[in-house]
Amino acid sequence: MGITKSEIFTKEQNSIAKIAKVLGHPARIAILQSIIKSQSCICGDLVTEIGLAQPTVSQHLKELKNLGIIKGTISGTSVCYCINHENWNEIKAILNNFLNLNNLAENCCKI
Amino acid sequence: MGITKSEIFTKEQNSIAKIAKVLGHPARIAILQSIIKSQSCICGDLVTEIGLAQPTVSQHLKELKNLGIIKGTISGTSVCYCINHENWNEIKAILNNFLNLNNLAENCCKI
DNA sequence: TTTATACATTGCAATATTACGATTAATATT
DNA sequence: AATATTAATCGTAATATTGCAATGTATAAA
Numbered sequence: 001m002g003i004t005k006s007e008i009f010t011k012e013q014n015s016i017a018k019i020a021k022v023l024g025h026p027a028r029i030a031i032l033q034s035i036i037k038s039q040s041c042i043c044g045d046l047v048t049e050i051g052l053a054q055p056t057v058s059q060h061l062k063e064l065k066n067l068g069i070i071k072g073t074i075s076g077t078s079v080c081y082c083i084n085h086e087n088w089n090e091i092k093a094i095l096n097n098f099l100n101l102n103n104l105a106e107n108c109c110k111i
Numbered sequence: 112m113g114i115t116k117s118e119i120f121t122k123e124q125n126s127i128a129k130i131a132k133v134l135g136h137p138a139r140i141a142i143l144q145s146i147i148k149s150q151s152c153i154c155g156d157l158v159t160e161i162g163l164a165q166p167t168v169s170q171h172l173k174e175l176k177n178l179g180i181i182k183g184t185i186s187g188t189s190v191c192y193c194i195n196h197e198n199w200n201e202i203k204a205i206l207n208n209f210l211n212l213n214n215l216a217e218n219c220c221k222i
Numbered sequence: 223t224t225t226a227t228a229c230a231t232t233g234c235a236a237t238a239t240t241a242c243g244a245t246t247a248a249t250a251t252t
Numbered sequence: 253a254a255t256a257t258t259a260a261t262c263g264t265a266a267t268a269t270t271g272c273a274a275t276g277t278a279t280a281a282a
Contacts, residue, residue, distance in 0.1 A: 017137040054258085
């Protein structure tokens with residue numbers, strides 16, 4: 001039905017999936033890399049740098065902001081975006097926690 | 112248009128996004144956690160454990176398999192799935208590499 | 223061989239996502 | 253004030269995803 005049955009999963013599972021879903025688009029990865037690379041706020045150059053139309057970039061920025069991984073302030077006619085370090089670290093911790101789960105597991109399938 | 116313009120992004124960006132996209136559903140997180148927890152293969156019990164219909168679980172398994180994060184072998188009438196450790200570690204490395212990018216960045220936005 | 227079991231595949235309906243043109247809102251510049 | 257600049261929002265088309273019933277396939281058990 002195109003609708004995800006979030007209610008049957010744990011908070012943690014939904015949380016991990018929600019983060020991963022937002023990271024699941026190359027434009028959003030590109031935006032994050034660009035913000036990080038600039039070591040500060042980025043403004044309008046994003047549109048030319050990413051290569052998508054301005055409304056599209058704006059939409060991706062909104063999703064990143066909703067997740068809390070970036071934050072922005074209006075400065076003049078432009079908007080200034082940067083990483084929300086506190087949230088980024090939390091997201092990193094949640095993903096790392098999941099990614100490190102399998103340390104003890106052994107292979108069992110042969111193919 | 113619902114279609115992702117992968118061609119305008121780097122291989123790395125597409126790679127990160129592809130991994131994250133597959134992890135971006137709670138059912139697939141639940142399946143992975145279940146496989147890891149059992150330390151060995153899980154078969155049809157996944158369906159009762161996850162709480163989704165068998166074709167739906169089968170579809171999620173297919174996506175995980177396509178990404179290479181799990182592998183499966185037929186054993187009798189059932190199929191045995193487990194983590195593909197080599198690929199899991201590679202996926203972990205790719206994600207970690209991205210998640211650790213911002214170590215040097217400083218805050219600049221005030222809100 | 224027949225029947226049961228376990229899983230994959232197909233087909234479909236509901237919903238979500240992606241992308242962009244047009245428009246709007248807000249501030250800067252003149 | 254008039255105009256320019258920047259980015260958000262709205263509306264919409266194209267495509268993707270989610271979920272499941274029905275069906276198909278393969279092995280096991282009888």
